[in-house]
Amino acid sequence: MKCPRCDSEQTRTMVKSPVGDVWEVYVCEVCWYSWRSTETPVVLEKFKLTPEKITELGVIPPIPPLD
Amino acid sequence: MAKVYKDLREFLTTLEEQGQLVRIKDEVNPEPDIGAAGRAASSMPNGPAVLFENIKGYKGSVVTNVHGSWQNHALMMGMDKDTPTKEQFEELNARWDKYPVPPNVVSREEAPCKENVITEDINLFEVLPLYRINEQDGGFFISKASVISGDPEALDDFGRQNVGTYRIQVKDKDRIGIQALPMHDIAVQLAKAERKNEPLPVAIALGNSPLVTFMASTPVGYSQNEYEFVGALQDGVATDIVPADTAPHLLVPAGAEVVLEGYIIPRVRVCEGPFGEFPGSYSGSRLQCEIQITRITHRTDPIFENLYLGMPWTEIDYLMALNTSVPLYKQLKEGFPEVKAVNAMYTHGIGTIVSIKPRYGGHAKGAAMRLLSTPHGMPYAKIVIMVDDFVDPFNLEQVMWALTTRVLPHKDVTMIENAAGMPLDPSSYPAGMTTKLIIDATTPVAPEPNPRPVELLKDPVGTAKYTEIIKGLIQAAEEE
Numbered sequence: 245m246k247c248p249r250c251d252s253e254q255t256r257t258m259v260k261s262p263v264g265d266v267w268e269v270y271v272c273e274v275c276w277y278s279w280r281s282t283e284t285p286v287v288l289e290k291f292k293l294t295p296e297k298i299t300e301l302g303v304i305p306p307i308p309p310l311d
Numbered sequence: 312m313a314k315v316y317k318d319l320r321e322f323l324t325t326l327e328e329q330g331q332l333v334r335i336k337d338e339v340n341p342e343p344d345i346g347a348a349g350r351a352a353s354s355m356p357n358g359p360a361v362l363f364e365n366i367k368g369y370k371g372s373v374v375t376n377v378h379g380s381w382q383n384h385a386l387m388m389g390m391d392k393d394t395p396t397k398e399q400f401e402e403l404n405a406r407w408d409k410y411p412v413p414p415n416v417v418s419r420e421e422a423p424c425k426e427n428v429i430t431e432d433i434n435l436f437e438v439l440p441l442y443r444i445n446e447q448d449g450g451f452f453i454s455k456a457s458v459i460s461g462d463p464e465a466l467d468d469f470g471r472q473n474v475g476t477y478r479i480q481v482k483d484k485d486r487i488g489i490q491a492l493p494m495h496d497i498a499v500q501l502a503k504a505e506r507k508n509e510p511l512p513v514a515i516a517l518g519n520s521p522l523v524t525f526m527a528s529t530p531v532g533y534s535q536n537e538y539e540f541v542g543a544l545q546d547g548v549a550t551d552i553v554p555a556d557t558a559p560h561l562l563v564p565a566g567a568e569v570v571l572e573g574y575i576i577p578r579v580r581v582c583e584g585p586f587g588e589f590p591g592s593y594s595g596s597r598l599q600c601e602i603q604i605t606r607i608t609h610r611t612d613p614i615f616e617n618l619y620l621g622m623p624w625t626e627i628d629y630l631m632a633l634n635t636s637v638p639l640y641k642q643l644k645e646g647f648p649e650v651k652a653v654n655a656m657y658t659h660g661i662g663t664i665v666s667i668k669p670r671y672g673g674h675a676k677g678a679a680m681r682l683l684s685t686p687h688g689m690p691y692a693k694i695v696i697m698v699d700d701f702v703d704p705f706n707l708e709q710v711m712w713a714l715t716t717r718v719l720p721h722k723d724v725t726m727i728e729n730a731a732g733m734p735l736d737p738s739s740y741p742a743g744m745t746t747k748l749i750i751d752a753t754t755p756v757a758p759e760p761n762p763r764p765v766e767l768l769k770d771p772v773g774t775a776k777y778t779e780i781i782k783g784l785i786q787a788a789e790e791e
Contacts, residue, residue: 259484261436262370264368267367269436271450271483275449275596276480276488276583277449278449278481282367286446287447290595291449291593298582298596298598303598304492304493304597305493305600307580310506310507
């Protein structure tokens, strides 16, 4: 199963519905996008990610130097 | 004595009695139904809270738009639901002065939030009916949590304990992302822990009494404790709190529906977002902190309270309206007693209107500069409009009158470049840097020249009398 945002194949089922077997939630272990099986995710082009883009994202808050 | 609510459930009961809560009993899908209802309710005049009782695949219920109208806001304060906004502002100001009212620390047995405990196989989806709020959100977000954290250098200093609202993205069954912007109190605490490579313990309280949630999103000083303000805003009635189980130095609301306990993983940042944010646009993905959840306590049949935020106005705008205005007013008033009122309701104070009776030329502009250097005003306030004391800053028709008739742009408009800004404001560039704009729409006072002084129009004698006559005629016509 491919991640709708970064196209990674490193996805897995995070949880199944607590009541009945009516949906599952999937998560991508590269960009941490998550979605429910009842959704049809359409990620806008501007929000798509690649491993390279992820490394270039802003860091909030900055990590301070060690004492 | 104003009505005070011990917990969210008591408040929901009052909202329902007052016609300000509706129940949706039919089964709904988590997406897009819950987000859509939050959007719809907050767009309606007198918008009610919406309680979903049957969500596909989940056990529990969700309530949204609890703070999402001026009526609900007034009821939160125990006031008549039709109380005008300015009167709510004035009542908050009066109660604010009762600070500090120390909270009441109850035993574990007395705290409803401890009714159930989960320590193994933690699965947030078993406790919370999580859902995507807006379509392009990167996951399921918790948008209305009160996050409690302490100062690692002074764990027992209650004043420095922080209760704040931060956006939270569910990353896994037992792991969540949190946005701690550098100007927020929790970031100060986190930096101290991360310098020593130590985790920062946190407790996250969901579904609280309405003034706890209100105070968690109020910008107060770093050493001021939010619970002591809750007691003040509850008209002097202390709020009940209880120690967290895993980090007893953290005090959580005793009546919370759910408390997530855990710690911020030190020196780790992971992809988070996008998230539809309060300025009405998505903030993109960033590398942000993550929290490992190690324990959940919750009431039996917990209610998940969450809010919709989107293109203003939505519930978050009601929640952050007067709780941004009042602290800015108080901070400004200390040095400028001539300030009459502050309306910082626009996008969390990015737009702020101040009414003042200036004593001398440049006085209003000086007050604006003070506003821009308050803890909240520094990053948030970008457009500051100063109006005369007789202009009601909550009445935008009056404010527009002041702008159109008091302002000579070449001398009354000031820009301060390269100043601190709010990173989520998409016009800030780079994110977090902005230009401040002060518009002085007050009438010139000496020594500033006022070469064309005017006589302001007054209401004709009898206007009040005719208001009543006309109202009576309309009423009589409706009754026919």
